[in-house]
Amino acid sequence: MLLISCPNCGSRDETEFHYGGQAHVAYPENPNELNDREWAEFLFYRDNTKGAFAERWLHSTGCRQWFNMLRDTVTYDIQAVYPMGTPRPAAAPAAPESGTASLAADSTTTGTAAPSISGTSTSAPSISATGTTASTTAPEGATK
Amino acid sequence: MSTQQLPEHPDFLWRNPEPKSSYDAVIVGGGGHGLATAYFLAKNHGMTNIAVLEKGWLAGGNMARNTTIIRSNYLWDESAAIYEHALKLWEILPEELEYDFLFSQRGVMNLAHTLGDVRESMRRVGANQLNGVDAEWLDPKQVKELCPILNISDNIRYPVMGATYQPRAGIAKHDHVAWAFARKCDELGVDIIQNCEVTGFVKDGNRVVGVKTNKGTINTEKVGLAAAGHSSVLAEMAGFRLPIQSHPLQALVSELHEPVHPTVVMSNHVHVYVSQAHKGELVMGAGVDSYNGYGQRGSFHVIEHQMAAAVELFPIFARAHVLRTWGGIVDTTLDASPIVGNTPVENMFVNCGWGTGGFKATPAAGMTFAHNIATGTPHQLNKPFALERFETGALIDEHGAAAVAH
Ligand SMILES: Cc1cc2nc3c(=O)[nH]c(=O)nc-3n(C[C@H](O)[C@H](O)[C@H](O)COP(=O)(O)OP(=O)(O)OC[C@H]3O[C@@H](n4cnc5c(N)ncnc54)[C@H](O)[C@@H]3O)c2cc1C
Ligand SMILES: [Zn+2]
Numbered sequence A: 001m002l003l004i005s006c007p008n009c010g011s012r013d014e015t016e017f018h019y020g021g022q023a024h025v026a027y028p029e030n031p032n033e034l035n036d037r038e039w040a041e042f043l044f045y046r047d048n049t050k051g052a053f054a055e056r057w058l059h060s061t062g063c064r065q066w067f068n069m070l071r072d073t074v075t076y077d078i079q080a081v082y083p084m085g086t087p088r089p090a091a092a093p094a095a096p097e098s099g100t101a102s103l104a105a106d107s108t109t110t111g112t113a114a115p116s117i118s119g120t121s122t123s124a125p126s127i128s129a130t131g132t133t134a135s136t137t138a139p140e141g142a143t144k
Numbered sequence B: 001m002s003t004q005q006l007p008e009h010p011d012f013l014w015r016n017p018e019p020k021s022s023y024d025a026v027i028v029g030g031g032g033h034g035l036a037t038a039y040f041l042a043k044n045h046g047m048t049n050i051a052v053l054e055k056g057w058l059a060g061g062n063m064a065r066n067t068t069i070i071r072s073n074y075l076w077d078e079s080a081a082i083y084e085h086a087l088k089l090w091e092i093l094p095e096e097l098e099y100d101f102l103f104s105q106r107g108v109m110n111l112a113h114t115l116g117d118v119r120e121s122m123r124r125v126g127a128n129q130l131n132g133v134d135a136e137w138l139d140p141k142q143v144k145e146l147c148p149i150l151n152i153s154d155n156i157r158y159p160v161m162g163a164t165y166q167p168r169a170g171i172a173k174h175d176h177v178a179w180a181f182a183r184k185c186d187e188l189g190v191d192i193i194q195n196c197e198v199t200g201f202v203k204d205g206n207r208v209v210g211v212k213t214n215k216g217t218i219n220t221e222k223v224g225l226a227a228a229g230h231s232s233v234l235a236e237m238a239g240f241r242l243p244i245q246s247h248p249l250q251a252l253v254s255e256l257h258e259p260v261h262p263t264v265v266m267s268n269h270v271h272v273y274v275s276q277a278h279k280g281e282l283v284m285g286a287g288v289d290s291y292n293g294y295g296q297r298g299s300f301h302v303i304e305h306q307m308a309a310a311v312e313l314f315p316i317f318a319r320a321h322v323l324r325t326w327g328g329i330v331d332t333t334l335d336a337s338p339i340v341g342n343t344p345v346e347n348m349f350v351n352c353g354w355g356t357g358g359f360k361a362t363p364a365a366g367m368t369f370a371h372n373i374a375t376g377t378p379h380q381l382n383k384p385f386a387l388e389r390f391e392t393g394a395l396i397d398e399h400g401a402a403a404v405a406h
Helices: A036-044 A102-108 B032-045 B077-096 B115-130 B140-146 B174-187 B228-238 B300-313 B315-319 B362-375
Strands: A003-006 A010-013 A018-022 A052-058 A066-072 A078-082 B022-028 B050-053 B108-112 B136-138 B162-166 B191-193 B198-204 B207-213 B216-225 B245-256 B264-267 B272-276 B281-288 B322-332 B339-342 B348-352
Touching: A003 A078, B022 B032, B022 B207, B032 B050, B032 B174, B032 B362, B077 B362, B108 B115, B108 B140, B115 B136, B115 B162, B136 B140, B140 B162, B174 B191, B198 B216, B198 B228, B216 B228, B216 B362, B228 B245, B228 B322, B228 B348, B245 B300, B264 B300, B272 B300, B281 B300, B281 B322, B300 B315, B300 B322, B339 B362, B348 B362
Parallel strands: B022 B050, B022 B216, B050 B191, B108 B264, B216 B348
Antiparallel strands: A003 A010, A018 A052, A052 A066, A066 A078, B108 B162, B136 B162, B198 B207, B207 B216, B245 B281, B245 B322, B264 B272, B272 B281, B339 B348
């Protein structure tokens, strides 16, 4: 379970949120001028980054506001939470790919994930301190 | 049904060669699809100077993590054709590969819990029958007869209103399937190279001529990508994009139990599916975690949710315990159908996007992909699944048949 810091409500369980996929994908300015390839890109193609990824989340059972988040798609470490419409903050230095064992499954997604957002501050992007990733070094395991 | 004895743990079934400096074709990814592709390249097309490169150990990705459901009751003609071809191959493969991987045609039931489900299910049964796929509609009483431990009473949140049933569907031992293909590949002269990660490609203009790996550069005339959850990462290295999102998909098993569950039961609506493995574990899965992820693990609430649904549908499971959970990385597309075909890079081919349900397709994916790689043009069966469909709009929307996964 991710622990996500809503810019308006503070830290809440992932179950209160909805995922909105890649952030910063603008609606085409002149849709009528796009060819099929470009239209396909807009409709169906999204980045599928392995590493720091800017994505949208909706606090659906809280304040019902959208916001952006920078999250590492390997460690699931949340590196920044920032308002929609503001530019993507610089990524924290890439964390080493940690062991992908599910032995330690949720340990990296609960305790260390939340960026520090103080009180009700909604404007400034907050970037968590670097190097907070709990890197589990256990070997890949738990296959069935 | 009785608990079956598993075969003895086998001795070494394939060599562990060092890569040669060049091959006629290189397959990236040593999961089920990569191995099946290599097997059919060698067997059907006489291409034996080929290699399968696997960054970890053989079949340690989704091939080792799936819940092994095999069925072909998809809605659209294109899907029914390729999945049904796969099912027919499953029926003959144990003999052909000389390896009993316990393919058990115990049937698969897809439950309907709402009027919408019922209509959609009946429509699918009709479509299946027209396509020669064995499918029938069961009312709740027939559901209960086939699977007595299912709760068909009215006093649950989503009562069972019926089910589709495919008797020829079932399960198989996934790791043994991989080993069966690997052994045959090896016998045919294919090099299976483990701990060999592809880190880049060598191109001459827009034509791929080699792969860069942690074991050095390997020249090759053709490259087939079969990297499941990592397909986008490889495509990016090669300089093109795929309409794929990688998500964690989890599953779990209980401790061993006496045989209580004679078939496979899936429910899209309440998000759970269950079978009982040959040894006796209850094997359960759910839908994907919502976020993109390459971590081979997901969030625990997804498991809680699926267990709640399982216990309501199967009250006797309340006394079972979760023994182990795990996750894989599945490569999902927006129409819940795979991508198999040519890429914008010359001599590079891609097989991906099977998402939550590609195990069942392993033999047909391998057969068609091998054809595509060997001849440069798609097989009849994989032609509709080309990358171009996202531009032409000829999508193959299988969300109804693929929804919870599998
Ligand atoms: C929990 C779970 C349950 C599932 N249940 C079912 C089910 O019941 N029925 C069903 O039909 N399907 C199911 N699936 C889906 C199915 O497992 C996949 O669609 C299928 O296994 C994908 O093909 P594969 O076996 O080749 O993938 P994989 O086994 O994942 O093979 C891809 C391989 O590529 C390798 N690779 C990646 N990058 C590189 C690189 N750079 N260099 C070299 N190698 C690389 C990986 O290490 C991996 O071994 C399930 C999946 C999961 C995760
Ligand atoms: Zn909020």
